[in-house]
Amino acid sequence: MRILIIGAGGMIGRKLTQRLIADGKLGGSAISHLHLVDVSAPEKPAAPFTVEVEPADLSQPTAAARLIASRPDVIFHLAAIVSGEAEADFEKGYRINLDGTRYLLESIRRTGGTEYRPRLVFTSSIAVFGAPFPEAIGDEFLTAPLTSYGTQKAIGELLLADFTRKGFVDGIGIRLPTICVRPGTPNKAASGFFSNIIREPLAGKEAVLPVSEEVRHWHASPRAAVGFLMHAATIDGDKVGPRRNLTMPGLSATVGEQISALRAVAGEKAVKLIRREPDPVIQTIVAGWPHKFDAKRALALGFKAESSFEEIVRIHIEDELGGKV
Amino acid sequence: MRILIIGAGGMIGRKLTQRLIADGKLGGSAISHLHLVDVSAPEKPAAPFTVEVEPADLSQPTAAARLIASRPDVIFHLAAIVSGEAEADFEKGYRINLDGTRYLLESIRRTGGTEYRPRLVFTSSIAVFGAPFPEAIGDEFLTAPLTSYGTQKAIGELLLADFTRKGFVDGIGIRLPTICVRPGTPNKAASGFFSNIIREPLAGKEAVLPVSEEVRHWHASPRAAVGFLMHAATIDGDKVGPRRNLTMPGLSATVGEQISALRAVAGEKAVKLIRREPDPVIQTIVAGWPHKFDAKRALALGFKAESSFEEIVRIHIEDELGGKV
Numbered sequence: 001m002r003i004l005i006i007g008a009g010g011m012i013g014r015k016l017t018q019r020l021i022a023d024g025k026l027g028g029s030a031i032s033h034l035h036l037v038d039v040s041a042p043e044k045p046a047a048p049f050t051v052e053v054e055p056a057d058l059s060q061p062t063a064a065a066r067l068i069a070s071r072p073d074v075i076f077h078l079a080a081i082v083s084g085e086a087e088a089d090f091e092k093g094y095r096i097n098l099d100g101t102r103y104l105l106e107s108i109r110r111t112g113g114t115e116y117r118p119r120l121v122f123t124s125s126i127a128v129f130g131a132p133f134p135e136a137i138g139d140e141f142l143t144a145p146l147t148s149y150g151t152q153k154a155i156g157e158l159l160l161a162d163f164t165r166k167g168f169v170d171g172i173g174i175r176l177p178t179i180c181v182r183p184g185t186p187n188k189a190a191s192g193f194f195s196n197i198i199r200e201p202l203a204g205k206e207a208v209l210p211v212s213e214e215v216r217h218w219h220a221s222p223r224a225a226v227g228f229l230m231h232a233a234t235i236d237g238d239k240v241g242p243r244r245n246l247t248m249p250g251l252s253a254t255v256g257e258q259i260s261a262l263r264a265v266a267g268e269k270a271v272k273l274i275r276r277e278p279d280p281v282i283q284t285i286v287a288g289w290p291h292k293f294d295a296k297r298a299l300a301l302g303f304k305a306e307s308s309f310e311e312i313v314r315i316h317i318e319d320e321l322g323g324k325v
Numbered sequence: 326m327r328i329l330i331i332g333a334g335g336m337i338g339r340k341l342t343q344r345l346i347a348d349g350k351l352g353g354s355a356i357s358h359l360h361l362v363d364v365s366a367p368e369k370p371a372a373p374f375t376v377e378v379e380p381a382d383l384s385q386p387t388a389a390a391r392l393i394a395s396r397p398d399v400i401f402h403l404a405a406i407v408s409g410e411a412e413a414d415f416e417k418g419y420r421i422n423l424d425g426t427r428y429l430l431e432s433i434r435r436t437g438g439t440e441y442r443p444r445l446v447f448t449s450s451i452a453v454f455g456a457p458f459p460e461a462i463g464d465e466f467l468t469a470p471l472t473s474y475g476t477q478k479a480i481g482e483l484l485l486a487d488f489t490r491k492g493f494v495d496g497i498g499i500r501l502p503t504i505c506v507r508p509g510t511p512n513k514a515a516s517g518f519f520s521n522i523i524r525e526p527l528a529g530k531e532a533v534l535p536v537s538e539e540v541r542h543w544h545a546s547p548r549a550a551v552g553f554l555m556h557a558a559t560i561d562g563d564k565v566g567p568r569r570n571l572t573m574p575g576l577s578a579t580v581g582e583q584i585s586a587l588r589a590v591a592g593e594k595a596v597k598l599i600r601r602e603p604d605p606v607i608q609t610i611v612a613g614w615p616h617k618f619d620a621k622r623a624l625a626l627g628f629k630a631e632s633s634f635e636e637i638v639r640i641h642i643e644d645e646l647g648g649k650v
Contacts (some may be wrong), residue, residue, distance in 0.1 A: 090491065130567065140459075140467050144486070144568045151487040155480050161469070162476040166415065242455065243469050 001029040004072035006058060006104070007079030009038030011182065012123070015226050016076060021047045026074065027234030037067060038079065058100035064107035071111070074233045075120045077104060083127060084189060086149035097152035105159055109168040120160070121232045122173040124245060126218060126290050128154040136294040139247060146288060157245040164237075164244050172232040172240060174298075177220040177250030177305070181316040190285045194219065197255070198262055198313055201273035202325055210279035213256035216291040220250045220305045221315045231303055239301060249305040251312065252292035261309035265317070266325050326354040329397035331383060331429070332404030334363030336507065337448070340551050341401060346372045351399065352559030362392060363404065383425035389432035396436070399558045400445045402429060408452060409514060411474040422477035430484055434493040445485070446557045447498040449570060451543060451615050453479040461619040464572060471613060482570040489562075489569050497557040497565060499623075502545040502575030502630070506641040515610045519544065522580070523587055523638055526598040527650055535604035538581035541616040545575045545630045546640045556628055564626060574630040576637065577617035586634035590642070591650050 003020065007013050017036060025031055033050045036042040041055040056063045058079050068075075079100060080086075086093025101122070108118065127150035128143040143154045153175075160171040182195040186207070193210055194217060200207035220228075228248050240246070253261075263271045295303075306312050317325055328345065332338050342361060350356055358375045361367040366380040381388045383404050393400075404425060405411075411418025426447070433443065452475035453468040468479045478500075485496040507520040511532070518535055519542060525532035545553075553573050565571070578586075588596045620628075631637050642650060 134465075142465050142467050143483075145483070146490065146567060148487055148491070151483050154483050158468075158470070158476050158479050158483075162473055165471065166473070242471060 001026060001031050001074065002033040002035070002070060002072040003031060003074045003076070004035045004037065004067060005076045005078065006037050006056075006067065007077065008036035008053075009040060009042040010078060011184070012179070012222065012225050012229070013038065013042070013076075013078050015222050016078075016229055017042075017045060019226050019230065021045060024048055026230065029073075033070075033072075035067070035070065035072060058104060059095040061103055064100075064104040065111070068104075068107045068111050071116055071118070073118055075104075075118050076229060076233070077101065077120060077122050080123070080153075081149070082189070083147055083149040086152065087147055090148060093148050093152055097149065098155055101152075101156040102159060105163045105169060109163060112168070117167065117170050119233055119237075120169050120171045121229055122156060122160050122171060123229075124153045124157050124173045124175045125150065126175050126177060126247070126293070128157065128175060129290055131288045133290055136252075136292045137247070137290055138294045139297045161242065161244045165242055170237050171244050172235065172237070173245035174228050174232050174303075175245065175247045176225055176228065177218045177248060179222055179225055180219040180312060181221070181320075183222070183316075183320045190282050193282070194255075194258070197258060197274050198316065199320075201262060201270040202266055202313075202317065202321065204273070206273050206275055208277045209255065209274050210277060210282040211255060211286055212278075212283075213259065214254055215286055216252060216254045217286075218250045218252055218290055218293055219309070219312060220248065221312045223315050223319055224250075224305045228303055235301060243297075246298045246301070246303070247293050247295045249295040249299050249303055250293065251306050251309060253309045258309050261313050264310055265313045270325075326351060326356050326399065327358040327360070327395060327397040328356060328399045328401070329360040329362065329392060330401045330403065331362050331381075331392065332402065333361035333378075334365060334367040335403060336509070337504070337547065337550050337554070338363065338367070338401075338403050340547050341403075341554055342367075342370060344551050344555065346370060349373055351555065354398075358395075360392070360395065360397060383429060384420040386428055389425075389429040390436070393429075393432045393436050396441055396443070398443055400429075400443050401554060401558070402426065402445060402447050405448070405478075406474070407514070408472055408474040411477065412472055415473060418473050418477055422474065423480055426481040427484060430488045430494060434488060437493070442492065442495050444558055444562075445494050445496045446554055447481060447485050447496060448554070449478045449482050449498045449500045450475065451500050451502060451572070451618070453482065453500060454615055456613045458615055461577075461617045462572070462615055463619045464622045486567065486569045490567055495562050496569050497560065497562070498570035499553050499557050499628075500570065500572045501550055501553065502543045502573060504547055504550055505544040505637060506546070506645075508547070508641075508645045515607050518607070519580075519583070522599050523583060523641065526587060526595040527591055527638075527642065527646065529598070531598050531600055533602045534580065534599050535602060535607040536580060536611055537603075537608075538584065539579055540611055541577060541579045542611075543575045543577055543615055543618060544634070544637060545573065546637045548640050548644060549575075549630045553628055560626060568622075571623045571626065571628070572618050572620045574620040574624050574628055575618065576631050576634060578634045583634050586638050589635055590638045595650075
């Protein structure tokens, strides 16, 4: 089996690569070839099969055709300009997130007709939804995004479904929850604090909490996200049906519940490293975000997320801190 | 006030043109200039203000910029490849319905920044929805189209909303019901019979009914459609809010109710001209179409449709047959 990961250099792309190398197979098929692509060439990992790394800019009209030439069986399309940058640089966001995705779909259509029909896993986002929301967002709720990033992802979903319906590709779009706990260093993303308030205290460092403990959000661990991608790569498309874009399951938790989980796992000493510093700008942004989903379809199709925030904290400790606090 | 109609040569475009000329104004502002554009130059009507007619192919990247150069205050974008053709010619559908719409939005953004921000009325369609449906489709139901045409319209809606949110244009998208009674001659569109069974008998001619009388569908007259466009051109955008795409009101009627209305208006003699000729292909297509909507938002915003099918029949007689059967 040949696998292509576009956007392999990002956090999820790197974790997916590690998992594929550890497993050596995907959905029962041995992996023979892994092609890792990002705008800068990803690092080449050691693996028991051929690994190729390559820089490519998907917004160049001919780039996708080149990546598809070796006819990968499974393509993970993770490449994207993130929300804040797509909002700040309107043209760049559309160029990468919309044109890049369309070039990829078109290159598959032109390569194969009905002969070549790879499974394409597209990472979408809960940003396809815009307030006001019901208490829990169901599988039939409209996609009325309030960011350019959300708009570009919603358009990608529509294209994916139509190209799949026409038999040009075998696509599955997955709407990822906010990934928590993100490894690395604190960043300035408005959502950064959800991870910072767990990761930093676990490392003995102070973290800033800019919102109240009542704020509720929708989380899944990096490990769960990789699990979603693997499951999406191998799931039976006929069971999914024509609605090829799925809201992933996750855990709805308040900031207060996050802090309780931290306390249960790492004690009051860790919790004391959280410094309250209310930020009205972040409070306003976060108020427009979804709190909770009713991801019935994805659950019925076998996608699995965490069932408690404590589990999310423990996964971070296992996967990032060698199991020790 | 300067008005541009793209797709002015079609049935709705011609009726909108007639209405604008008859009124001489739009939303209280006198019309000074009307620019009529279609892929073949529309016929030039007599009018009490300047009328310019021009052929233009919106799928040419530079065409929209040329049309926008005179900075129209209101733009009606009615141009589209229809459902059947967009399904048969995949590339043409995307070229006109998606690229054409995006070129138009981009040309407005590049022309004006925040200085030039015209009202853009975009005709979308109930084809943005795909089965299975609830009994009545509400304003928060997902857009999961089952045709390329519906996909292209749903993408146009997303772009319109995002360009509006960013302040580049002042867009309103309206999802038109099936227009009934369409004037002209019977065509081979799967939906043609909804109009044929009224129009042909009123003209003393036979019409074929390929489905059962229980089939329910969502209708509005050509006169109502022009009313939607005029209202969308002048409505206060702040009242609409960020969800700029609206399902238009309409009349949910069964074929049996259509026939009863024909009987009430034109008698049993007209009804006898309807010949039952069941067509399994058309029955299957029509079974996937929406039956009914709950168009709360559009109604609250003042959009108006017919309240009985008899009214739709009488409007056809007034507008197309000089008031006489």
